[in-house]
Amino acid sequence: FDDDAWWRSAVIYQVYVRSFADGNGDGTGDLAGVRARLRYLADLGVDALWFSPWYPSPMADGGYDVADYRDIDPAYGTLRQAEELIAEARELGLRTIVDIVPNHVSDQHTWFQAALDAPPGSPARQRFWFRPGRGADGAEPPNDWSSIFGGSAWTRTKNADGTPGEWYLHLFAPEQPDLNWTHPLVWHEHEQILRFWFDRGAAGVRVDSAGLLAKHADLPDLDLDHAPGQHVHTDRDEVHDIYRSWRRLADSYPEPRALIGEIWLPDLERLARYLRPGELHTVFNFDFLACPWEPDRLRASIEQSLHLHEEVGAPATWVLSNHDVTRPVTRYGRADTSFAFETKRAGTASDLILGKRRARAAALLMLALPGSAYVYQGEELGLPEVEDIDPDRIQDPMHFRSGGVDPGRDGSRVPVPWSGTAPPYGFSPDDATGEPWLPQPATWADLTVEAQQADPASTLRLYRDALRVRKAAPALGDGTLTWLDTPADVLAFRRGDDVACVVNLSADPVDLPAHEEVLLASADLEDGRLDSDAAVWLRLPTHDTPE
Numbered sequence: 001f002d003d004d005a006w007w008r009s010a011v012i013y014q015v016y017v018r019s020f021a022d023g024n025g026d027g028t029g030d031l032a033g034v035r036a037r038l039r040y041l042a043d044l045g046v047d048a049l050w051f052s053p054w055y056p057s058p059m060a061d062g063g064y065d066v067a068d069y070r071d072i073d074p075a076y077g078t079l080r081q082a083e084e085l086i087a088e089a090r091e092l093g094l095r096t097i098v099d100i101v102p103n104h105v106s107d108q109h110t111w112f113q114a115a116l117d118a119p120p121g122s123p124a125r126q127r128f129w130f131r132p133g134r135g136a137d138g139a140e141p142p143n144d145w146s147s148i149f150g151g152s153a154w155t156r157t158k159n160a161d162g163t164p165g166e167w168y169l170h171l172f173a174p175e176q177p178d179l180n181w182t183h184p185l186v187w188h189e190h191e192q193i194l195r196f197w198f199d200r201g202a203a204g205v206r207v208d209s210a211g212l213l214a215k216h217a218d219l220p221d222l223d224l225d226h227a228p229g230q231h232v233h234t235d236r237d238e239v240h241d242i243y244r245s246w247r248r249l250a251d252s253y254p255e256p257r258a259l260i261g262e263i264w265l266p267d268l269e270r271l272a273r274y275l276r277p278g279e280l281h282t283v284f285n286f287d288f289l290a291c292p293w294e295p296d297r298l299r300a301s302i303e304q305s306l307h308l309h310e311e312v313g314a315p316a317t318w319v320l321s322n323h324d325v326t327r328p329v330t331r332y333g334r335a336d337t338s339f340a341f342e343t344k345r346a347g348t349a350s351d352l353i354l355g356k357r358r359a360r361a362a363a364l365l366m367l368a369l370p371g372s373a374y375v376y377q378g379e380e381l382g383l384p385e386v387e388d389i390d391p392d393r394i395q396d397p398m399h400f401r402s403g404g405v406d407p408g409r410d411g412s413r414v415p416v417p418w419s420g421t422a423p424p425y426g427f428s429p430d431d432a433t434g435e436p437w438l439p440q441p442a443t444w445a446d447l448t449v450e451a452q453q454a455d456p457a458s459t460l461r462l463y464r465d466a467l468r469v470r471k472a473a474p475a476l477g478d479g480t481l482t483w484l485d486t487p488a489d490v491l492a493f494r495r496g497d498d499v500a501c502v503v504n505l506s507a508d509p510v511d512l513p514a515h516e517e518v519l520l521a522s523a524d525l526e527d528g529r530l531d532s533d534a535a536v537w538l539r540l541p542t543h544d545t546p547e
């Protein structure tokens with residue numbers, strides 16, 4: 001594939017800026033910290049960096065509440081620094097993906113502040129979803145929608161004289177009012193925002209909550225019997241118009257820009273519709289992420305994804321983790337591995353040993369599949385979920401909106417350990433004035449980048465080797481896959497003529513197919529056999545006549 005289609009096979013590394021590296025010693029990650037670690041990222045062997053929102057934000061949702069889409073949060077640095085970072089990364093071969101949040105803005109955004117100051121029915125309010133309440137004195141929300149973080153999706157405003165006023169819609173936290181995408185100014189504004197970042201060298205955007213933008217114009221109560229594409233706020237047919245227009249914009253650049261959708265849809269056929277020609281380039285494959293560590297389920301998920309993507313002509317993507325879900329080492333160590341999104345507490349030390357074995361095998365599986373893949377910062381270090389954060393330190397609104405029932409997502413957002421044997425593990429410089437914004441466990445000395453770089457058996461070295469082999473083997477990356485005949489509970493497939501990936505999900509060691517070379521293994525091979533919960537990449541003998 002030509003360079004313009006880099007996104008078809010790219011490995012994209014997610015930088016959660018707040019927790020990646022702290023350059024100025026205030027305990028919060030920043031752009032100076034990222035810049036100082038660019039060499040690490042280039043050496044890791046990824047192709048692109050996706051930065052979670054770095055814009056000015058009151059941080060009611062870790063930056064997914066954006067106050068100004070055309071600047072950088074002062075805690076992270078300056079716009080100038082971001083421009084330099086994009087350019088410098090590119091010189092090291094790393095493209096930049098910017099996170100765009102089009103469904104909602106921060107309640108501190110000038111548009112929403114103007115809307116609050118303006119009377120009901122005014123143009124300033126029409127860019128959002130303001131409605132009078134139901135019931136006596138409008139004391140009930142306008143409809144029965146729930147916020148994804150818990151509670152009602154509506155919050156009541158106050159009139160200028162202090163009396164209760166209209167309600168506004170927020171599918172997430174009250175600090176994240178939803179935009180009205182039927183409004184031409186909303187549409188226009190986002191095209192300008194895309195241009196702003198594309199003009200500064202961004203190679204693409206990740207589109208946050210991309211399936212939620214269109215709402216039923218009447219804002220009726222939920223109706224579970226709706227026709228396809230007619231849900232009141234999720235995956236509505238009209239939302240595709242937005243991405244068709246964005247695709248034209250992205251394609252108008254000499255080096256076309258990639259559009260990556262974040263869309264949580266259990267129905268993969270509906271998901272594939274976003275990848276039709278002229279729409280998004282790729283979408284995150286959350287079906288794979290959420291798939292339990294079970295051979296039949298994994299194989300079915302992989303097959304269905306490949307099938308649907310091939311039909312629509314887009315590459316599949318593979319993702320094991322991000323800043324919203326439980327870390328794989330913790331998740332795969334549980335007896336029931338199907339709970340990707342709920343942190344079940346009390347993982348034991350032996351759970352983590354099992355989880356780590358499986359997470360390593362899952363990494364080799366993911367990186368051998370056709371298409372592009374994502375690595376979330378710390379995944380390459382095998383960081384576990386931090387399940388015992390002091391409730392006083394938790395910041396995730398999901399925790400508070402659930403009344404403290406949901407532990408929230410901060411356990412996957414703990415600052416990265418770089419070096420040394422105690423917090424802040426080099427996350428902040430030695431003369432730091434602030435503590436890391438979330439506490440790091442005292443037990444992470446063996447998980448630092450420094451420690452893992454020195455250990456050939458580390459998860460960091462496994463990721464680095466896998467990315468190097470993947471780059472060197474033309475058969476890996478985009479293309480097709482051929483399943484190999486294997487014993488039950490073993491997944492094995494060939495890529496191209498001569499590379500195979502074998503994952504043993506059975507309880508016993510298995511023999512490997514005939515091979516010329518072991519390219520990489522997630523665990524030591526015992527007498528040439530692949531242990532339970534391990535994966536291997538093999539170079540197969542090439543035949544003159546292909547099978």
Ligand code: TEU
Pocket residue numbers: 061064065101148172208209262264323324325341
């Ligand atoms: O997530 C979208 C989304 O639907 C998530 O809330 C998801 O359901 C949940 O996190 C699963 O645990 C995106 C961002 O990735 C997330 O961090 C933001 O909180 C959310 O949008 C709002 O912008």
